[in-house]
Structures are given as structure tokens and as C-alpha cells.
Amino acid sequence: MKSIVVLISGSGSNLQAIIDACSSGFIPAKVTAVIANKADAYGLVRASDAGIATEALSHKAFSNREDYDQALIKTIDAYQPDLVVLAGFMRILTPCFVRHYQGRLLNVHPSLLPKYQGLDTHQRAIDAGDTEHGCSVHFVTEQLDGGPVILQAKVPLFSDDDVTSLAERVHEQEHRIYPLVVRWFCQSRLQQQADQAWLDGNVLAANGYANDEDD
Numbered sequence: 001m002k003s004i005v006v007l008i009s010g011s012g013s014n015l016q017a018i019i020d021a022c023s024s025g026f027i028p029a030k031v032t033a034v035i036a037n038k039a040d041a042y043g044l045v046r047a048s049d050a051g052i053a054t055e056a057l058s059h060k061a062f063s064n065r066e067d068y069d070q071a072l073i074k075t076i077d078a079y080q081p082d083l084v085v086l087a088g089f090m091r092i093l094t095p096c097f098v099r100h101y102q103g104r105l106l107n108v109h110p111s112l113l114p115k116y117q118g119l120d121t122h123q124r125a126i127d128a129g130d131t132e133h134g135c136s137v138h139f140v141t142e143q144l145d146g147g148p149v150i151l152q153a154k155v156p157l158f159s160d161d162d163v164t165s166l167a168e169r170v171h172e173q174e175h176r177i178y179p180l181v182v183r184w185f186c187q188s189r190l191q192q193q194a195d196q197a198w199l200d201g202n203v204l205a206a207n208g209y210a211n212d213e214d215d
Contacts, residue, residue, distance in 0.1 A: 002029040002186045005081040007072075007089035008036045012043020013171060014087040014108060014178050019050050021179035029186040033079045035072070037091060053079070059091065069097040076101075083185055086140065087178075095142045103192040105140040106185070108178045110170050112136060112152055112207070117145035122163045122170070133157045133166060135174045136208065137181040139192040148197040149208040150190065153177045 004022075006015050015034060021027040034047035039056040047054045055075055062068035068091075076084060086107040098105065111121040113136040125133040134154040141147035153173035157166060184190040189200050197204045 002082040003032045003080060004029050004083045004085055004182070004186075005033045005035065005076050005079050006031055006043075006047075006085045006087050007076075008034060008041050008043040008087050009038055009090040010041055010043065010088050012041065012046045012087060014174055015043045016046050017175040017179050018085065018087065018182055019046065019052070021183065023050075027179055027183045027186055029083070029182070032081065033076075035075060037089070043087070065092070065094050066096065069094045073097060073100055083182065085178075085182060092144060093140070098140055098142050101140075103139070104185075106137060106150075106178075106181065107140050107145075107147070108135055108137045108174050109145050110135050110167070110174070112154065113138060113145060113149055122166045125157060126161060126163070126166065130157050133170060135170050135177065137178055138208075139197055141195070148192060148195055148204070149206065150181050150184075150197045150199070150204060151177045151208045 006018065008015055019031055022029055022031055031052050033053045033055060034043060035055040035057060036044050037057060037059045039058065044054045057072055057075055059068045082104060084101050084105050112134045116124045132154050134152055136149050136152045138149045139147040153176065155169045155173055184199060191198045199209055
């Protein structure tokens with residue numbers, strides 16, 4: 001059974017979706033640790049309630065990103081994970097960190113990449129007058145939010161939406177597609193090769209797998 005380490009900064013709703021999917025057997029793996037850069041992150045409570053080891057490693061205790069990421073690598077590697085999952089981990093990772101976990105580092109981003117890389121994605125979609133929005137699960141590379149997309153989910157964007165209503169709709173889809181992608185990885189169906197994502201021996205399109213109903 002594969003081992004997963006999850007990195008968080010906040011409430012951990014995607015973490016909870018992954019924990020639940022592991023508990024039900026949907027994901028053939030175990031979350032062995034949850035690590036946060038904020039000691040008051042509610043996701044640590046979720047993990048503790050599920051009997052999962054927790055660590056709080058504050059970035060404020062380090063003078064630069066490189067030193068923090070080296071300490072983070074040491075903390076993660078103590079659990080010998082097969083997969084590292086970013087679930088609302090609000091840190092820009094150094095190239096050294098990304099290279100260390102290349103091919104086994106996943107993230108979910110609240111936009112239909114490559115649109116709206118970075119922050120404030122919901123407001124940017126509203127301001128642009130978009131009629132659809134969504135989320136993307138992707139492999140992490142040294143380019144911020146620029147790694148190969150594995151799976152996306154779209155939601156409608158209505159004229160009376162605000163950031164809160166749109167974010168809720170997107171979160172619902174994140175909780176569906178992130179556990180599915182983690183499942184694929186833990187079933188050894190999903191790999192990263194160079195700058196491409198491969199599923200079942202086939203290279204995925206730029207916007208990821210086309211059928212998000214697959215299991």
C-alpha cells in the first residue's frame with residue numbers, strides 16, 4: 001500500500017476528501033502524515049482525528065525559502081512517501097524541492113489552467129466576464145501552476161456570482177477530482193514523463209483527461 005504525505009496551510013477540505021477516499025478503499029493508499037506551515041491550520045485537527053501523524057513546520061522560523069524547503073524535505077522524507085500531495089499549501093516551492101519530488105508531487109489549482117495561474121483566480125474569472133470556471137489537478141514543476149494538467153472539472157459562472165459562491169462550487173469539484181487523480185497514481189496508472197502526464201500508457205492532452213467520470 002502506497003504512502004501519501006499531504007502538505008496544507010489551512011482548513012484542509014481537500015485533505016479530508018483524500019482521507020475519506022483512503023478510508024473507504026477508493027484510494028489504495030494511506031495518508032501517513034500531514035504537514036502544515038501554520039500550527040493553527042485546521043487540517044491538522046482533521047488529521048489528528050483520523051489518527052494520522054501531524055507536523056507543524058513554520059516558514060517564519062527560517063531566513064529564506066531554500067532553508068525552509070530543505071527542512072521540509074527532511075521532515076517529509078522521514079515518512080518515506082510514494083506521493084506528496086499539496087492541498088492548499090500556500091507556499092511557492094523552490095526548484096530544489098520540486099526536483100526532489102519530481103513525478104510524485106501533485107497540486108490542485110482553482111482555475112482551468114493555463115488560465116489564471118497564481119492567486120485570486122475566482123475574482124479574476126468574474127472580472128473577465130467568464131461563463132465557466134473550474135479547477136485543475138496537475139503535476140508540480142518548477143513553473144508556478146505550470147506543470148502538466150491531469151484532470152480538470154468545469155463549473156458554470158453566473159452573472160450574480162461572487163467569490164464566495166463561485167469558490168464553493170469549485171471546491172465541490174476539487175473534492176471529486178483530486179481523490180480520483182490520487183487513486184490513479186496509487187494504482188500505478190499515472191506517471192509524469194518530462195513535461196507530460198501519462199495515464200494508462202497514453203499521453204494526456206494539454207487540458208488533461210477528457211472524461212472526469214472515469215474511475
